């Protein structure tokens with residue numbers, strides 16, 4: 001028997017909405033659960049939607065009583081590093097405590113498969129690159145620590161109970177579904193590619209933090225992974241937890257580092273627009289290079305990224321229009 005019915009927390013967000021689309025294309029029945037604290041719209045061409053907070057024990061329990069779920073894909077979180085430094089209480093509450101609430105509800109309703117959105121932020125300052133899963137985890141901020149605490153919680157649950165999980169440690173999610181139906185949208189937006197495209201559209205300058213890094217053009221290097229490649233990895237992870245009853249953590253990245261300057265130059269080429277830039281000093285805690293070694297996901301899950309070269313990522317992000325008639329606006 002294959003899993004059929006999936007609860008997607010954070011389904012109104014950037015990655016969660018892409019996951020709903022991927023799951024619906026693959027024939028799964030889905031329920032999206034989101035409190036709309038930062039998500040925008042839920043694609044109406046996918047399954048059902050429940051607006052609510054995973055910290056709401058009664059609502060969550062009622063949801064699990066009314067629906068049978070084979071697995072949960074858990075995207076819901078607060079995700080801003082800077083905000084997490086200013087408001088750590090919120091990050092431990094909305095990420096760690098809320099996830100514990102979700103796990104308790106899953107256990108009470110005998111749902112024992114989970115795919116978790118972890119982050120490269122759990123590694124902290126790289127000791128070596130590319131980073132593999134054995135790299136020490138020394139997160140530099142409450143956001144990264146909240147993700148690491150959740151991973152530890154998941155490992156303890158898997159040891160003690162009939163519970164199987166895969167934590168996927170994303171590097172920089174980027175791009176959009178090639179259909180153009182969904183796009184990356186955060187408020188505030190802090191991710192480089194949407195900011196560069198916004199600068200192309202508006203003519204307002206994009207701020208580049210640090211141009212004196214020891215790299216070929218002085219700007220720092222990051223690993224961008226196409227959102228659809230992330231979603232493919234979730235399907236494979238689901239198959240692994242379901243069939244092999246396995247648990248573990250996997251990096252998801254392209255293995256290729258692109259500098260901030262290369263991203264801007266590629267975005268200029270693709271949009272045909274100038275993208276004005278202002279240069280500022282480095283931000284504290286921004287490492288020179290953050291590049292993934294994702295061999296483990298390739299070897300053990302059979303994952304192969306298809307879209308994660310920079311020009312394709314930016315082309316898809318630029319083409320994304322998110323037409324209102326394809327979305328349920330709430």
Ligand SMILES: NC(=O)c1ccc[n+]([C@@H]2O[C@H](COP(=O)([O-])OP(=O)(O)OC[C@H]3O[C@@H](n4cnc5c(N)ncnc54)[C@H](O)[C@@H]3O)[C@@H](O)[C@H]2O)c1
Pocket residue numbers: 009010011012013014015016033034035036037038039040052053054055074075076077078079094098117118119120169170171172173174185186
């Ligand atoms: N975007 C990236 O590059 C990236 C990188 C690493 C990890 N991640 C992780 O991937 C996941 C999804 O990221 P995203 O970029 O789609 O973020 P997003 O902000 O677009 O989506 C998160 C969604 O979760 C919802 N949410 C937050 N708290 C909730 C709660 N208590 N109850 C119900 N819903 C709640 C928000 O309303 C939002 O729709 C997050 O867990 C994030 O930490 C993202």
